[in-house]
Amino acid sequence: MYAIVDIETTGSQPAQDKITEIAIFIHDGQQIVDKYNTLINPQRSIPFFISQLTGITDDMVQDAPKFYEVAKDIVKFTEGMVFVAHNVRFDYSFIKKEFADLGFNFQRKTLCTVRLSRSLIPGLPSYSLGKLCKSINIDLQLRHRAIGDAEATAKLFDKLIKINRPVIDGNQQMAEQPAQQMLKQEIKTSLLPPNIRKEQVDALPTTPGVYYFHNEQGEVIYVGKSKNIRKRIIQHFNIDYKSRKSLDFKNQISDITYEQMGNELVALLFESAEIKRMKPHYNRQQRRSVFNTGIFMYEDGNGYKRLTFGSVNKADNISMTPLIALTNQFKAKGFLFHKVAKYNLCQKLCDLYKTNGACFDYQVHQCNGACIGQESPEEYNARVDQAVESFSYEHDSFVIIGKGREYGEKSVVVVENGTYLGFGFMDEFFSAQSIDDFKSVIKRYNDNKDVQQIIRSHMRGTHKEKLIVFD
Template sequence: MKQKLYAIVDLETTGGRAARDKIIEIAIVLHDGAQIVDTYSSLINPECYVPYGITQLTGITQDMVQDAPRFYEVARKVVEMTEDAIFVAHNVRFDYSFLREEFGRLGFTYSRKNLCTVRLSRKAFPGLPSYSLGNLIRSLGIEVDNRHRALDDALATAEILRRILNGEDNEQCVKEMVNLGIKEALLPKNLTVEGIHALPEECGVYYFHNQKGDVVYVGKSINIKKRVAEHFANKSEKGSKLQQHVHDISFELTGSELVALLLESHEIKRLSPPINRAQRVRRFPYIIHTHEDEAGYLCFDVAQVNAKNRKKYHIISEYPKLSHAKNHLGRVLEQYELCSRLCGLHPGKGACFHYHIKQCHGACIGMEPADSYNERARAAGEQLSTIFDKDFFILDQGRTPEEMAVVLVEEGSYRGFGFVEREEMNGQPGYLKNAVKPFPGNPETTRIIQRYLSKQNGVKVVPLTGSAL
């Protein structure tokens, strides 16, 4: 049986964000669970400025890294030392994400089973006030010469790991953490832990297939491997169904989380997987519409429509259920302090209920001028709307560093997505439009795009007309 190896990694960096900051020192300690079998460390030229605060913390200066190798010059050594080993770090997400980012810049995908000594330490040494590396070093009496230098911190982490591995009942805990929390008893018969480890740690849509090859479940994640593992980590009603029916897994990488959300929504409607339920809705027969009353107030109302009567309404949003429309309107009504009578939620005459509790300014009894009321009502309408009033592209990250995802919104609705090479983008909207593969839009896709744009700062919105870039 092949001996299990642990590659304990520590990095010093120019900051805390892998997408923006760079590595300035790396150390790898290879450990077999009982003793150290190899070590490696090197300063790295980050090809950028080393901030003063980082120098104060680590002692690493600009002069020290000036003649050091660049990351691509040590990349092969990193691959060789961590290959077939479990990647270990104290707060593994930090170190692992920096290495994945560096390899990504070189055009390679870096993927390893990994283990976090912060999480392990919480289980192995309960009751400590802090599980930072510095506190564990003090609490466990570990000797360290140079804190915040990569090799010394990696050696300290290796000693922490050794003590954990020597502790009682820790072997199963380590195994479960390495296996992403998967409980093998919950896995479908045809799936293995190794098979799940082989899945990409990237953004996209994944498909669970039954023995016939039919899709029984569709999901999306920014980390496909991690999300699939979560399905088999704990007992649940959905997990039991997956265990019974799943025979194989496939996936499609998207790079962009927005594209993953849109593709997942489309695929659930197209395939109607039996284990998916929430997003299988295809019809949106209930609407919120607007009109102006005789006194000049902008009013909202809820109605049921069909192909024959929908043209008579000024529709701003559509819903699969009447309750969804009323609840959404009710929430926005309260947010903008609108009149519940003018929103069609409390028919009748006189002052509405919200006026009596001082959440309506009195439009229902003529106390608030229409101009003042309509200003808030228009803002509420914009929030309610599932129809875009402009044509535009959304440019987001692609499946590789050289690629960008393109999402098209035209004539009020989502029209599809595609991918373009960054170097080939010529600034013309026609080029971007030709890259888009058509997909049907609906109120759900509009809300997906609206929510994504409200939360994401890294995407670029480009008008459909004029120069694109």
């Protein structure tokens, strides 16, 4: 038995939006046998553009039952059923969230008619409900109303499961039709994107590495990393989607490729480099690839260690490489303000407050007076060293040797004079006497704030890699 469901909502975010209408058509595998439909009072206003799309207004739902008043009906109509919908994760996620707010764990087997349609009617230009119904001559009335869309989905479902009808053999027994076999398979894999087959996921490795999601045009739309590639990708597909955008992301995934990396550190570094190189649409973190501003340190004529910021290419009178590189001066100033507050540093000595006298923090008793010589350089510099230590490496030059991609291979990460140079792979019997020997086996990658944070976090945690220091 199948419950074909469609809902209308106040928006696309299950975490904050609410259901305004639900329709359920019951299909027994042969035909539609029952239906249920009601408007729902979302207990909040419906945005104007949503009302324009669905035709459902605040006045229409004012006297409608609230979700908790129809929850029993929804349980009754879906209990023991396969939950069917077009883009099933969207409808299912909303209903799960509504029940979760009532303290009830709503769990059903699910089936997506988008996936089923792609499998049984391949090659169509679009699998959106409206265009799909038009392609196979299904009358779709009351578009963007739950009752209209659910009825069209039910008719679509009926057509799909009757493709290649069963044949009666000589013993008067019905052979299972291909559509029915496909149906069972799709229920098992309903959480996968429409264009991804179970065999693709089963063939993924369980080793550390970087994976890529591609769209139908072959473009990379997302880059990720994991200690277990297959497990992480399955987790991607199993989550309840929180918005229409996240559902669109899933539906765009048409292929998966990967690079095995051997260990998590190298996977993290390669992922960061690949995101900056490709700038995939769905990677929000680490897309920035230009780090023009540096944080520098120098000692002034009075013996105070000074932190400042400026262009990494025009360090004027500062004859040092930056302690850390950031995307712009706004980010650099924010970074320094954070360190000033955390380590009780002086705004003036960090070039954040221009004055010939005391800094503003001294006036409000939050600076110990290094700006006017009231605090000794030794006391002040000790806190500067603490601040610098929080965003620099413990050693200036070192090599991290870890597990490789296959037996007999090791990974190599090289940092020289506080600058990340890159990583590579070598034979476990490779003989190296100097840091230059290790540099010969790596591929060069750009140093930036993101990779520095990756390496620092890794080194401060528990890890099994071998560390060789060249101080």
